[in-house]
Amino acid sequence: MRLVLALGLLLWACKGDMQKCEQACRNYGNLVYWKHADAEIAAAPPAQRDALRKKRLGEFDSKLENGVDMCVSQCQSANNDKDMECMIAAKTADQAIACTTK
Numbered sequence: 298m299r300l301v302l303a304l305g306l307l308l309w310a311c312k313g314d315m316q317k318c319e320q321a322c323r324n325y326g327n328l329v330y331w332k333h334a335d336a337e338i339a340a341a342p343p344a345q346r347d348a349l350r351k352k353r354l355g356e357f358d359s360k361l362e363n364g365v366d367m368c369v370s371q372c373q374s375a376n377n378d379k380d381m382e383c384m385i386a387a388k389t390a391d392q393a394i395a396c397t398t399k
Contacts, residue, residue, distance in 0.1 A: 312373045312374070312376060313372055313373040313374075313375065313376040313378070313381060314373075314381075315369060315373060317381050317385065318368075318369045318373050318381060319365065319369050320385050321372060321380075321382075321384035322364075322365050322369050322372060322384070323361065323365060324393065325368070325384045325387070325396075325397075326360075326361045326364060326365065327357075328387060328388075328389060328390040328392075328393045329390045329393060329394065330357055330360065331357075331390070332389075332390035334350075334353040334357075337349065337353070338350050338353065380396050380397060383395075383396035384396045
């Protein structure tokens with residue numbers, strides 16, 4: 298019983314900070330999503346851009362919410378403060394992507 302409790306505490310102690318992981322995942326998702334969406338919108342005919350931007354804006358929240366839980370879980374398991382802080386500090390999609398491809 299003590300061993301199970303000790304292992305549980307050890308595993309809990311090895312997890313990354315949930316709030317920072319969520320912040321990192323949301324920043325990453327926001328930057329990367331809009332990099333691709335903005336490129337698609339810019340490539341669309343001018344008359345269709347406003348409608349496409351509204352469509353992508355409407356899709357954004359659900360796509361982010363669908364992926365953020367898995368990202369947070371992976372982030373916590375990785376317990377990598379350096380990558381997490383990098384993703385939080387990123388101001389562009391390329392910076393955010395670079396955080397995860399080192």
